Amino acid sequence: MFRLRNVVSLAVMAAFVCGVQPVKAEDDGVIKGKVIFKGDVKAHKRTKINTSKDPNCKKSKKAIGSYEVIINKKTDPMTLRNVLVSVKDGLGDRKYPAPTEPVELKQEGCEYSPHVFGIMDGQPLKIVNGDDTNHNIHFLPKENEALNFTQPKKGMEKEVSLVKEEVFKVKCDVHPWMGCYIEVFSHPFFATTGKDGTFELKGLPPGKYTIQAWHETFGVQTMEVEVATGETKEADFTYEK
Ligand SMILES: [Cu+2]
Numbered sequence: 001m002f003r004l005r006n007v008v009s010l011a012v013m014a015a016f017v018c019g020v021q022p023v024k025a026e027d028d029g030v031i032k033g034k035v036i037f038k039g040d041v042k043a044h045k046r047t048k049i050n051t052s053k054d055p056n057c058k059k060s061k062k063a064i065g066s067y068e069v070i071i072n073k074k075t076d077p078m079t080l081r082n083v084l085v086s087v088k089d090g091l092g093d094r095k096y097p098a099p100t101e102p103v104e105l106k107q108e109g110c111e112y113s114p115h116v117f118g119i120m121d122g123q124p125l126k127i128v129n130g131d132d133t134n135h136n137i138h139f140l141p142k143e144n145e146a147l148n149f150t151q152p153k154k155g156m157e158k159e160v161s162l163v164k165e166e167v168f169k170v171k172c173d174v175h176p177w178m179g180c181y182i183e184v185f186s187h188p189f190f191a192t193t194g195k196d197g198t199f200e201l202k203g204l205p206p207g208k209y210t211i212q213a214w215h216e217t218f219g220v221q222t223m224e225v226e227v228a229t230g231e232t233k234e235a236d237f238t239y240e241k
Contacts, residue, residue, distance in 0.1 A: 026205045028230050030200065030201065034197045035193050035198075035215075036077050036197070037197075041073060057133060064110065067082065082192060082215070084191075086214070089209065091209075094187070099123050100124070102124035103123060106130050107128065110131060116192050121184050125162060139168065140168055140169045140170065142168065145160075211225055
């Protein structure tokens with residue numbers, strides 16, 4: 001009895017000294033991967049956008065390129081940027097609170113940043129005008145409120161909230177080339193590919209999931225991925241175009 005108690009307390013002490021925290025079995029699965037592009041790069045070359053319609057945009061330091069397809073040519077294999085990867089099924093009726101920290105959508109150099117992004121329902125979306133010109137923010141949703149307002153001056157900010165799950169476009173009626181996409185989720189398991197074409201969905205409960213890749217031009221792909229407690233699963237999507 002005495003000996004057993006000693007062993008137990010030694011184990012507890014060892015765990016404490018080594019900084020071991022009790023792991024929640026429910027929430028440490030990871031699904032990660034990349035979105036590979038296979039096909040004719042030249043056929044999807046970005047075009048330079050003519051911003052001369054608004055002299056305030058034209059004086060912006062950098063030239064704007066088209067967004068419909070952005071291929072990361074320097075990665076091996078080549079990958080696709082602005083693909084929104086998310087969990088579409090498998091979470092059951094679990095509820096996830098929305099972060100109070102806003103997601104920021106910037107209008108800078110007469111383009112939106114980020115161009116494709118996810119947000120949780122109820123999470124604030126902060127829309128900021130970083131330009132010395134008039135922007136109009138026009139939401140084109142099916143389920144959420146079809147907001148349409150202007151931010152005529154630099155530094156203007158507005159916070160809005162989205163409540164229904166869907167993906168939709170936002171455009172600017174002043175600058176016809178300006179567009180971005182927002183997807184609203186009821187959970188935090190989503191990520192958009194950037195310059196390296198990778199994504200990572202962390203903190204997943206063990207289970208079988210349907211994950212989806214969404215691209216504004218190349219469309220949707222889905223995949224079934226099962227993840228066990230503490231497991232990291234690799235899952236690559238490939239768009240052949
Ligand atoms: Cu604009």
